[in-house]
Amino acid sequence: MEEAKGLVNHVVLTKFKDDVAPERIEDFIKGFANLVNLIPPMKSFSWGKDVSDTSMHQGFTHVFVSTFESTEGVAEYLAHPAHVEFANLFLLCFEKVIAIDYKPTIVKL
Template identity: 35%
Template sequence: MACSTAPLRHIVLCEFIDDISAAKHAELVREFSQLKDRIPGVLKFEWGQNVSAEGLDDGYTDCFTLTFSGAAARDAYLVHPEHLLFVDLLKPWLGRVLVIDYVAQETLA
């Protein structure tokens, strides 16, 4: 069983619509990154575009990872007004999104 003090990772994979401009994409990434400073409990934010050579990305182009101290911090983030405003800003530009959360574990027992 996972330790309750282990960090929780919130992985968001995005496929943006084809006609998104580079400026709009940069704006969305910037706005997403600023949630770390606007919402308590977000310990870390990372972002990157897919560079995998395996061809298994299923069309997802961008990966965003937020680290929380635990599930309670993630749960508070999900309903926080700043997050909800960002989701409204992001939705029109998304083709698809996939979200996976997991509790970080370093070794198998």
């Protein structure tokens, strides 16, 4: 196994509050995706909704994954004014949220 050079994935799991309108969720997703254009160390963004048949999701409904060039890049992202403004605008929309950063490991078989 080999750790991917420098790359760091930032994973955010959310459960939106029941009273958050679908349009507001769409605005959140578009705003999150646009951060790639505003914060240089943020290299990619993807997202999806839970489609699991198990109950292991603990109520989380959405997954957001951003890739950064380094752990320093994640720190720059977190402190960046565009991210701070975005986060402050949407944090109240969540019933639950968790974030985790990890360096991906490539498995060669």
